[in-house]
Amino acid sequence: MRYLFLALTVIIDLIFTGAVFPNINILGIAPDIIICTMASIVALEKSFTGAAIGLICGLALDIMFTGAIGFFTLPYFVAGMCLYFVCSHIRYIDSVLLPCAFAVGAYLIKEIITALLAYLLGLNVALGYRLFRYILPEILATGVFMLLIHLIIKRLYRSNSIHPKGMEDIKKLL
Amino acid sequence: MQFWRNRPLMITIIVVIILLVVLIITAGENNMSGTESLVGSIFSPVQRALYSATDAIGGFFERMFAGTDLQTENLDLKAKVAELEGQLVDYDEIKAENERLSKLLNFDTSTQKLDYVTARVIGKAPGHWFNIFIIDAGLSQGIKVDMPVVNGDGLVGRVVDVGANYSRVMAIVDSSSGVSGIVERARDNGILTGTADTDAEDAQLVMGNLPLDADLMPGDTVITSGLAGVFPKGIAVGEVTEVRPSTDGMRNEAIVTPWADFEHLEEVMVITSPLVNIDEALK
Numbered sequence: 001m002r003y004l005f006l007a008l009t010v011i012i013d014l015i016f017t018g019a020v021f022p023n024i025n026i027l028g029i030a031p032d033i034i035i036c037t038m039a040s041i042v043a044l045e046k047s048f049t050g051a052a053i054g055l056i057c058g059l060a061l062d063i064m065f066t067g068a069i070g071f072f073t074l075p076y077f078v079a080g081m082c083l084y085f086v087c088s089h090i091r092y093i094d095s096v097l098l099p100c101a102f103a104v105g106a107y108l109i110k111e112i113i114t115a116l117l118a119y120l121l122g123l124n125v126a127l128g129y130r131l132f133r134y135i136l137p138e139i140l141a142t143g144v145f146m147l148l149i150h151l152i153i154k155r156l157y158r159s160n161s162i163h164p165k166g167m168e169d170i171k172k173l174l
Numbered sequence: 175m176q177f178w179r180n181r182p183l184m185i186t187i188i189v190v191i192i193l194l195v196v197l198i199i200t201a202g203e204n205n206m207s208g209t210e211s212l213v214g215s216i217f218s219p220v221q222r223a224l225y226s227a228t229d230a231i232g233g234f235f236e237r238m239f240a241g242t243d244l245q246t247e248n249l250d251l252k253a254k255v256a257e258l259e260g261q262l263v264d265y266d267e268i269k270a271e272n273e274r275l276s277k278l279l280n281f282d283t284s285t286q287k288l289d290y291v292t293a294r295v296i297g298k299a300p301g302h303w304f305n306i307f308i309i310d311a312g313l314s315q316g317i318k319v320d321m322p323v324v325n326g327d328g329l330v331g332r333v334v335d336v337g338a339n340y341s342r343v344m345a346i347v348d349s350s351s352g353v354s355g356i357v358e359r360a361r362d363n364g365i366l367t368g369t370a371d372t373d374a375e376d377a378q379l380v381m382g383n384l385p386l387d388a389d390l391m392p393g394d395t396v397i398t399s400g401l402a403g404v405f406p407k408g409i410a411v412g413e414v415t416e417v418r419p420s421t422d423g424m425r426n427e428a429i430v431t432p433w434a435d436f437e438h439l440e441e442v443m444v445i446t447s448p449l450v451n452i453d454e455a456l457k
Binding site: 124 | 298335
């Protein structure tokens with residue numbers, strides 16, 4: 001059941017990222033649902049699962065859209081691992097704001113690494129323009145969207161079959 | 175010593191190194207591997223359905239926000255509008271599709287000697303670094319790399335990767351794209367490149383390498399020149415909106431607004447005729 005949940009999470013993330021948000025957005029600004037699910041799961045589990053989701057989603061996006069394997073994979077994976085390193089040192093208190101802060105931080109790390117890779121690949125970076133036109137508004141969008149995503153994932157984690165074994169105490173936190 | 179015992183950190187470093195190596199290797203490749211093609215073939219039918227559905231939803235909201243001020247209408251009318259809205263969305267969808275297909279048909283009748291494949295857009299690259307989209311036609315439909323992609327408005331882009339049943343198309347507004355263009359009236363040649371801004375809503379092209387005495391003015395039409403050997407000559411690209419000196423002051427450059435609406439791409443045509451035949455047909 002847990003693996004089914006994780007597989008569905010990846011599929012939903014990919015569908016929203018590749019097909020839904022390109023059509024439904026505000027002036028090209030859309031939240032990063034992959035970062036939101038990663039941050040939410042890592043905040044609840046304090047495990048590598050978020051990084052694994054980022055790795056799989058990034059790989060699928062690379063295969064589908066860029067052909068340059070690693071362009072999306074690397075930033076999502078590193079953001080997932082950073083989330084793990086931070087969350088494993090913080091005793092999680094049932095709060096929505098803290099996971100939102102995780103999502104915002106992870107999104108920023110992902111964008112910095114992406115910009116670096118884009119520069120290395122010879123793409124036109126124009127960082128100042130992108131920062132104000134896309135990155136900052138999307139940070140806000142991701143933070144707000146995280147409120148919804150985290151509420152949904154928290155709710156799902158109440159089921160024993162969703163969260164990993166040995167984390168039965170997680171219900172007390174939820 | 176403790177550093178080497180930190181397993182998560184070691185895993186991170188190893189995976190990052192592997193991904194960097196793979197990125198360097200795959201960044202220059204143009205051919206889609208078997209695995210890429212297989213993954214794409216699995217995802218593309220799902221994407222096709224969802225892209226169409228969400229596009230319809232996006233269109234509904236656009237129409238709703240652009241509509242009249244409902245607050246001024248009385249309650250009875252509101253109820254009636256709500257009842258009719260569902261029917262109207264269907265009607266608008268059919269009407270919009272009819273208009274788009276008619277445009278494509280016009281392109282078809284004006285270039286009857288061309289072979290082409292009509293395809294639907296089924297996905298767009300996420301983020302703001304690429305202006306690449308996916309179409310539901312690939313090797314099986316005769317699509318090859320570098321084939322020009324057009325719609326009823328004009329040039330859209332070129333095929334950059336082909337899978338079994340889907341292809342990746344780089345839009346002309348992508349910052350990595352380059353199109354050899356010519357101003358229809360003044361006959362000045364230049365290279366059209368996408369701007370750093372990859373947002374489809376305000377997507378523009380910069381036509382560089384123009385002489386200082388170039389006789390360009392806003393409103394001039396830009397077409398493909400056929401010089402680079404990728405795009406055939408004579409396909410409409412867009413309209414000059416601004417002419418200004420380049421940053422070094424040695425040449426002129428023009429800002430060109432493409433005619434294709436990259437925000438609402440739904441159906442496109444891939445020209446499959448060889449380039450020589452296309453030039454003859456467009457003459």
